[in-house]
Amino acid sequence: MYQALYRKYRSKTFDELVGQDSITHALKNQVVRGDFSHAYLFSGTRGTGKTSAAKILARAVNCLNPQSGNPCNECEACRSILADRVMDVVEMDAASNNGVDDIRELKDRVVYPPQNLKYKVYIIDEVHMLSKGAFNALLKILEEPPHHLIFILATTEPEKIPATILSRLQRYHFKRIGMTDIVANLRAIAQQENRRIDDEVLALVAQNADGAMRDALSIMDQLFSFDGHITYEIAIEILGIAGHDALFELSDGILMRNLTQVMDVLRELYDLGKDMSVLFGDLISHFRNVLVIGATEDGSLINGPGSERYLHQARLTTPERLIDIIRTLTDAYGDVRYAMDKRIVMEMCCIELCTRQERAGQSVNETHVASSAEPIVQQRPEVRSGAEPRGETPQPVTEVSTASDTDVFYENDMLPADEAHPAESQTPPSAENTTADMTAQVTTADFKAKWPEVIASLKRNNKMSTAVLLDKVRDLKIEHTTAILIFDVADQTFYNISNRPDNIKAIQTAVDEHFEGLELRVQMVDINGTGALMNKLMDLVGEDNIEIIEN
Incomplete structure (x- = not known):
């Protein structure tokens, strides 16, 4: 039966552990001197050797013929532990044995001396998943442990372990394994497996392993399913990643x-x-x-x-x-x-x-407010006629105007009469028209200032596509109870899509959220005023009777 690479090449001595030299050196010294602790905590990200180190330590403290702190893996004690033939070395998963009853049962068993080995070793993986009651029961064991008992706790989240437990443990943090070490180990394994694999592929595997040797070996397992020389092109095709x-x-x-x-x-x-x-x-x-x-x-x-x-x-x-x-x-x-x-x-x-931000200084998302004393130069591109030669580029028409922070950067003569001169068609609000009075308090500058919050609200409400469309809004204006969103004539497609009912509804909801109590009606126009005409036409004949044909 085929054995996965991460199991086949699991480290069997401290010297074989990759990238954890300081930890292995300390543990080997403790084994040589015989002054090892009754409880350890091995923490660190996945695949960095925590469980492997725990199993090596369990064999080393029971080995009949240790070699410079490493287990010999040849004596009866080592071979029985490797073959899982003894009851004195127990590995348990806290994810599935996390209740207080599980730890109490464990507490009843650990008081008995080992049957075949010198020490009883309990390896508890993912110990942070124990319940509060289970931690309290474990604390009772750690406070006064039998002399023949060693606990090795392993976790990826040491911050979830109570301080009362941590204070009774020797802590060792396993760091991410460097790319150089991973590549060197993978190259050695490929040679043992008699497989040809390019160095570029080994670097790719190490990069995607994110410092975890187990992940790297699992990726190599996947690549070894291909017979023959493994190149970079073959690797990205097998792994389904972008080269x-x-x-x-x-x-x-x-x-x-x-x-x-x-x-x-x-x-x-x-x-x-x-x-x-x-x-x-x-x-x-x-x-x-x-x-x-x-x-x-x-x-x-x-x-x-x-x-x-x-x-x-x-x-x-x-x-x-x-x-x-x-x-x-x-x-x-x-x-x-x-x-x-x-x-x-x-x-x-x-x-x-x-x-995003294609026009520096003019993007609404930057909430740029023009100075009232500074002239604004607006360039309006001329529409190319079919008779003009392709090689000639028409010169833009430059118009200079003085704009305040409530002005819109387009020409009034391009809008319908009632929108081109709003001051002439405006009627004084009556005392009963409280909505108009409240809306009048919102200026164009206020609306521009809150516009980024409106965009952020759309994104929070999973309306990312609508928020992206509004990046094409070139200016904003408040007129009476209407919030006007102005598009450039060059962005006609974005304007048409933004004007669809579902997008209008999403924008209106976001505006209402940030202007609570004010009935601001959202309206879109393009810079030459055709949007305003289209909205009026919809009011007259109904939206269902209008069909927009995009060229």
């Missing part, structure tokens, strides 16, 4: 705001069966490498090869934007596990990264 080239191409598109390239890479990775959750993790790790190497220019600090390519990407942008990208990916990564379609979450996140 370095795909990650660099995807990240290049994000940094250059090339949405077409980003969507093409995502489609290709999706068609190849790549897991979007894994891709999120790979992208976060990739941009972390770009950020770190850009700040330090030290290639030894990154996870994986390709320091020159990371440094080149770091020079394309700023640390602030890289931090923003990592935060955005991390936020979306937390939601992707609950998403019905993980691909959509990834696409929406990448669209947000590519389209």
